[in-house]
Amino acid sequence: MKINKPNFKCLIIVIPFFIILFLGHNLKKYYTINISESLPRGLYRLEEPKNIQKGDIVQFYIPPKIEKLLKERKYTAPIVTYMLKRVAALPGDKVFIKDNFFFVNDKNWGFIFDEDPRGNPLPRLSIEDFKLQDDEFLPLADAYGSYDGRYFGSLKISDIKFKCRLVFSF
Numbered sequence: 001m002k003i004n005k006p007n008f009k010c011l012i013i014v015i016p017f018f019i020i021l022f023l024g025h026n027l028k029k030y031y032t033i034n035i036s037e038s039l040p041r042g043l044y045r046l047e048e049p050k051n052i053q054k055g056d057i058v059q060f061y062i063p064p065k066i067e068k069l070l071k072e073r074k075y076t077a078p079i080v081t082y083m084l085k086r087v088a089a090l091p092g093d094k095v096f097i098k099d100n101f102f103f104v105n106d107k108n109w110g111f112i113f114d115e116d117p118r119g120n121p122l123p124r125l126s127i128e129d130f131k132l133q134d135d136e137f138l139p140l141a142d143a144y145g146s147y148d149g150r151y152f153g154s155l156k157i158s159d160i161k162f163k164c165r166l167v168f169s170f
Helices: 008-027 064-072
Strands: 031-034 042-047 057-061 082-089 095-098 101-104 107-111 136-140 160-169
Touching: 031 082, 031 160, 042 057, 057 136, 101 136
Parallel strands: none
Antiparallel strands: 031 042, 042 160, 057 082, 057 160, 082 136, 095 101, 101 107
């Protein structure tokens, strides 16, 4: 009778695979990676969305009102279901447009473009679209030319899935 010896080469491959699979599945509950230029690229820790303040980076599902446009124009990868943006305005903040520049209170958040870099027209909202209700926030990005609330308006605070803290950037 022949006794089979364990195949250690197989174990060397299989065990790390399952460890990575287990860690990856569990880490995605607590961390996300941002590779877009909208905010600093890096690893973000996901936290409960409590006590949302201006300046916080938050994660929210892509709003249905813009999902089709994002996918058609390939602004995001097909598997992306959420966005990370900064909370730029909350109820009570003064939001206005001056000479095609977007302001929250006295902070200039950048130019509002008529077209994307490929020449596609971008949505144009009126200043009325930026009057925040008590349960809304305005998501904007730090990067020049980002597709954010300048083009799709405000969102419900309840749409925020997580508050995000940058752990390390790359």
